[in-house]
Amino acid sequence: MCRGRASKLILRMRTAATSAGGRSSLRAAAKRSSASASSSTGCAGGRVRTACKGMRPALCRCRRARSGRGSGVRSGSVDAGEPVCELPARLAERLRAVRSVGAITGAGVSAESGIRTYRGQGGIYDDPEDGERTVEALSGPTLLGDPDRTWRAVAALSGMAVHARPNPAHRALVEMERRAARFVLLTQNVDGLHQMAGSCNVIDIHGDVAVTECRGCGARGRIEREERAHLRAAPLCAACGSVLRPGVVLFGEMLPEDKVARLRAAFYEDPPDLVLVAGTTALFPYIAGPVQEARRRGRLTVEVNPEETVLCGTVDFSLRGPAGVWLPAIAKALP
Ligand SMILES: [Zn+2]
CATH class of the missing domain: 3.40.50.1220 (TPP-binding domain)
Structure with a gap:
């Protein structure tokens, strides 16, 4: 699927x-x-x-x-x-x-x-262009080609949810x-x-956005939301230096x-x-x-x-x- x-x-x-x-x-x-x-x-x-x-x-x-x-x-x-x-x-x-x-x-x-949804009033799709940009940033192809962009989108969404209980x-x-x-x-x-x-x-x-997976060595870790909200570029693996990916199913990816x-x-x-x-x-x-x-x-x-x-x-x-x-x-x- x-x-x-x-x-x-x-x-x-x-x-x-x-x-x-x-x-x-x-x-x-x-x-x-x-x-x-x-x-x-x-x-x-x-x-x-x-x-x-x-x-x-x-x-x-x-x-x-x-x-x-x-x-x-x-x-x-x-x-x-x-x-x-x-x-x-x-x-x-x-x-x-x-x-x-x-x-x-x-x-x-x-x-x-208090976490913003994709659809519905106040949702990310309220502004169609903004919504589609977000979906594109959070897609498998973007992660491969421009992981910094994917992580900036993750950071932006995490920043809105940083106090959610x-x-x-x-x-x-x-x-x-x-x-x-x-x-x-x-x-x-x-x-x-x-x-x-x-x-x-x-x-x-759809996964857990706090989880990270190394694209090089496969090591798994976590980046909690306070830290995640301040990311400006893709984080790197402490073990091998490769780019990490968020532990979520991005748009266009398989479950x-x-x-x-x-x-x-x-x-x-x-x-x-x-x-x-x-x-x-x-x-x-x-x-x-x-x-x-x-x-x-x-x-x-x-x-x-x-x-x-x-x-x-x-x-x-x-x-x-x-x-x-x-x-x-x-x-x-x-x-
Ligand atoms: Zn690694």
Whole structure:
């Protein structure tokens, strides 16, 4: 599987897309989810759509969109003081039987920690020329021909994320891993925030930007974000002097075979009881595929995103709003 084909697809769809993987901030996400909830354009195929109407720091009001059980406006909070929405009753009931969880996250989850996304409001593609320059800089061919340019782009993105910390969505996934007998987290994010929060079984399918790999001797190392943000040229290997590469899948490069194999084993051989996808438009086939497979084999499928995505007609439950609001509620509902 190649990341490049999907990235071209994204570029083509950029102007037509109506959904976004995430927002530039939690506040923006809450605001947009509220706007989305009041919109008359619904998800045609979704079985259950529930919208979070917005949130205050430790309290959230929700409305069931199709529950047919009155206004359903209630509020609640989890022990840690983090915001939580009330789940649809049928979802809460099914979650009580879940023993294994496969979570899939995208840029929207990082956006709630203040990390800029590619798409969506405040995203890198807001300026198409700037966005395409960034994608070109972060491509395999550019790394080969002009590694300084690639590393300057990495430094610029790292500089924007230098103070980012795990948010309630990251912590909820740690809690899910603690509760589930079997847990796997497939993420498109390269910022390491899931690991920083404490998630263990993570398939970072696009890699980890803190990791470095020597193009000469193959030695692996790390450059933490504070140092990375100040790079002005490609760093060199301390052992052999060759140029290092960032440990991420650049545009136009193939996904690492070992991680694809782990993905297949985790989501296709025996799909988890619950497949939960959050903060991603799921445009990549290797992100949408596990959800479709889970649905086909009768597993519970849930999507969390501020806006509709291509998956809303596939999943059992579509929850509109920030991952930092819904994921704590889902974690709390697990046995
Ligand atoms: Zn080396």
